[in-house]
Amino acid sequence: MVQQSENVTPPSIEGLLVLVCEDEGLICILLEDMLEDAGCSIVGPYSSISETMEAIETVEFDVALVDLGLADGPSDPVLEELGARSKFFAIMSGNTTIGDFDAAASLPKPFTFDDVVDTLRLLAQRRSDLSQT
Template sequence: MLLETILEDMGCTPVGPASSVAEGLTMAADEPELDAALLDVNVAGSQVFPVAAALTARGVPFVFSTGYGEGGLPDEWRGHATVQKPFTEAAIRQALMKAMGVAEA
């Protein structure tokens, strides 16, 4: 719920959360107004990387969220936008704007 509030404060309209990787895959494939995503690396005990791959294939920018930081990502995902938990509203804003290629004012 904190993330929903942060996103709403940024002027976003949240379309999640997805409570499983399967639900995330459905949203990644079918959600028509998906401009960007924030992906928790661990979703209900499963890793979110299939969702990341689906979003990449669709061209939707995303940011990983993890307690381990970028170092906790598999090699193929290192270098991708990541925020480390616990995160701040400013960190979420900066990472999403960067992922979307939007310059902050």
């Protein structure tokens, strides 16, 4: 869980465009509901590496939630492309080892609504910090 200082107002995630790369249908439905309840907009979901790579090039989004393992292989190419484009993302996985991606946060599965919101706030804060430099 991401901890915030008592004196710091967490960044708003209202209206955040969240690209979702996930191949499990039930998790996609759960994320869609959670993102909607949090005031975010879902972009996708995309279930394969090729679909996600195309979306990264063609659709507008602010941050991404990416499953580490997709039906067509590990999502490393997606993660590398997001990093190359300076996009902040969280890696969703039940696996405890997620690799070394500078722009990444971790969203361990299974996750709760609060876990998703905290992770999105962290990504939104990193994004805001980057735009202020």
